[in-house]
Amino acid sequence: LKVLLTGGSGFVATHVLQKLLEHGHKVVTTVRSDEKGRYLLDLFKGNPVTYTVVQDIAAEGAFDEAVKSDPPFDAVIHTASPFHYNVQDNKRDMIDPAVNGTTGILKAIVKFAPSVRHVVITSSFAAISNPKAPPKVYSEEIWNDMTMEEALTTKNPQAAYRASKTFAEQAAWEFVKIQKPHFGLTVLNPPMIYGPVIHEVASLDALNTSSIRILDLLLGKPRDGPVGSPIYVDVRDLALAHVLSIEKPEVSGQRIFMAAGMGSEKEMGDIIKRSFPELAKNVRDDLVADMPPYGIDNSKAKKILGITYRSLEETVVDTVKSLQALGA
Ligand code: NDP
Numbered sequence: 001l002k003v004l005l006t007g008g009s010g011f012v013a014t015h016v017l018q019k020l021l022e023h024g025h026k027v028v029t030t031v032r033s034d035e036k037g038r039y040l041l042d043l044f045k046g047n048p049v050t051y052t053v054v055q056d057i058a059a060e061g062a063f064d065e066a067v068k069s070d071p072p073f074d075a076v077i078h079t080a081s082p083f084h085y086n087v088q089d090n091k092r093d094m095i096d097p098a099v100n101g102t103t104g105i106l107k108a109i110v111k112f113a114p115s116v117r118h119v120v121i122t123s124s125f126a127a128i129s130n131p132k133a134p135p136k137v138y139s140e141e142i143w144n145d146m147t148m149e150e151a152l153t154t155k156n157p158q159a160a161y162r163a164s165k166t167f168a169e170q171a172a173w174e175f176v177k178i179q180k181p182h183f184g185l186t187v188l189n190p191p192m193i194y195g196p197v198i199h200e201v202a203s204l205d206a207l208n209t210s211s212i213r214i215l216d217l218l219l220g221k222p223r224d225g226p227v228g229s230p231i232y233v234d235v236r237d238l239a240l241a242h243v244l245s246i247e248k249p250e251v252s253g254q255r256i257f258m259a260a261g262m263g264s265e266k267e268m269g270d271i272i273k274r275s276f277p278e279l280a281k282n283v284r285d286d287l288v289a290d291m292p293p294y295g296i297d298n299s300k301a302k303k304i305l306g307i308t309y310r311s312l313e314e315t316v317v318d319t320v321k322s323l324q325a326l327g328a
């Protein structure tokens with residue numbers, strides 16, 4: 001298939017790109033600069049991949065040119081969305097790029113890419129997680145019930161991020177319901193994503209948000225906020241799910257919670273201690289072992305995508321190895 005992948009320079013998207021190429025697909029990916037595009041061409045040299053620059057996904061019509069291609073695209077995978085906690089203005093920095101990016105690409109496909117059969121959007125557990133009233137078991141049935149007013153006014157950057165993913169996903173389903181477009185939509189909802197870092201990272205300070213969690217554990221850096229979600233997935237399993245979602249038309253219309261399992265901060269620290277004795281002295285003694293009072297139901301992805309998940313051990317070990325290769 002010929003596939004448009006947005007945000008190709010990101011942690012998740014670079015793995016999706018790799019998996020698409022392994023599966024024999026041809027890829028055009030959007031990036032914010034030529035420099036980021038050239039890094040990917042170099043990383044995947046000899047493969048059918050090109051890039052196109054889309055500087056700001058929040059801008060009106062941002063994807064109008066990117067969705068046009070000859071031969072035309074069969075599928076689109078939209079991963080680009082801000083994931084950081086450096087938020088000054090919730091609307092400008094988080095909600096607009098997430099929501100406008102999502103509706104923008106859907107509108108552009110409707111207008112300019114009639115050959116697209118399938119669209120996959122990377123949403124998040126953030127759009128499921130409902131911290132005010134957590135259910136006994138999290139599954140695809142659950143939605144974050146934050147209101148737009150709360151989203152615009154919260155001073156908590158994590159909450160602003162969760163809101164951006166919630167409203168973006170809601171906008172996507174709403175778009176499909178109202179427009180009845182010519183393509184099918186699948187939405188993937190991953191929790192915290194770890195695993196090998198293969199995207200361009202200028203320095204460890206510029207690492208993507210979820211990988212920083214493991215970096216902090218291996219450096220012994222004290223946490224500056226509440227303990228994060230213990231639900232995880234390996235980036236390689238999530239990348240495969242993106243590719244399977246465009247290959248299996250039967251997953252059209254589905255929201256899929258891509259959770260491998262749960263592991264406490266303490267469990268991740270223990271894995272680091274066991275597998276990397278040289279790092280054991282860094283691992284803090286005050287890591288939280290308690291688990292939240294809810295469980296997860298991850299059966300849908302296994303059933304409809306046939307995914308088998310990597311263990312927490314494999315995920316953490318391979319993340320640490322790749323962070324060490326980056327100089328940690
Ligand atoms: P990254 O920060 O590595 O990737 C985000 C990508 O989006 C980057 O390519 C970034 O470009 C691009 N992007 C962000 N804002 C804009 C914008 N305004 N205009 C153009 N491009 C933009 O994070 P991840 O790879 O982790 O995230 C990928 C997706 O996965 C996101 O949708 C995120 O919400 C979702 N996700 C991630 C989780 C995780 O634990 N990592 C958990 C659940 C969901 P640039 O780098 O050039 O700024």
